[in-house]
Amino acid sequence: KQEVTQIPAALSVPEGENLVLNCSFTDSAIYNLQWFRQDPGKGLTSLLLIQSSQREQTSGRLNASLDKSSGRSTLYIAASQPGDSATYLCAVDHDTGFQKLVFGTGTRLLVSP
């Protein structure tokens, strides 16, 4: 059974720092990996999707990498801002024919001014 783990569970940094969030998964046979952002009381917003054939994806200050063979992904946030404060979740799509995402429990990020 696919399991997704995110470490650390919570992270607090001062504004301006570069930071890395980690995601690991137990079954490397995945189709893609997505990183989501969740604000308190809100739904999830997809940030980046990395296909299994890709190594990384970038969007603005965000860069996500994927090492499928080792079962790991990282989300790099450059020059963090207070507006980046949220919970970040990763999810893998590991089933055939249709998306059935398996989610990690998330990393709660707080960026202080």
Place this chain on the structure above:
Amino acid sequence: NAGVTQTPKFQVLKTGQSMTLQCAQDMNHNSMYWYRQDPGMGLRLIYYSASEGTTDKGEVPNGYNVSRLNKREFSLRLESAAPSQTSVYFCASSIGTAATNEKLFFGSGTQLSVL
């Protein structure tokens, strides 16, 4: 630009009561999903609908039923609510072109408490 709309946002039920969570999307997406989010467990898939007229079980379907009313709407029904169904429920949609690499779009959630 409404996206995925869920109603209600909050609900309190007594054990044994029934209710239906509503979800609608205006993005002309084919596929829709229901997830539940519990502390320390991440989101888990309850049911999904690959296209209008089809529904399938996800990881945790017991105690729930779904209806894909039309292309826009996908409802989740609790026939006899139990305290274990206290959770935050999210509806999501995707384009659903049979490709696996599609982003999901989520609603803002329904916080359900069963007493």
